[in-house]
Amino acid sequence: MKRIILLLFLSVLTSVAFAQSSATKAQKEADKKQEALKKESIAAQEKGKKRHMKLQDKETRKRMKKNQKKANKKQKGKKWSSKKRKE
Numbered sequence: 001m002k003r004i005i006l007l008l009f010l011s012v013l014t015s016v017a018f019a020q021s022s023a024t025k026a027q028k029e030a031d032k033k034q035e036a037l038k039k040e041s042i043a044a045q046e047k048g049k050k051r052h053m054k055l056q057d058k059e060t061r062k063r064m065k066k067n068q069k070k071a072n073k074k075q076k077g078k079k080w081s082s083k084k085r086k087e
Contacts (some may be wrong), residue, residue: 082087 053064056064
């Protein structure tokens with residue numbers, strides 16, 4: 001009796017394991033498609049930014065570049081150093 005129950009239990013486990021492996025293949029394929037779409041959208045954004053900059057005159061491009069550098073600098077924040085900090 002114990003052998004029959006054990007045999008049934010193992011057969012159920014193996015069937016579930018095979019079903020999960022096919023699901024992971026589909027999931028991997030979906031992930032690859034998602035990643036490809038993400039890369040395409042990023043490339044399209046960069047292309048749009050370049051086109052927008054190209055349409056501006058020289059002075060405006062300089063201002064935009066200066067403001068972008070300023071924003072990036074503020075976004076990073078200040079780093080603490082042991083020299084400035086007094087404890």
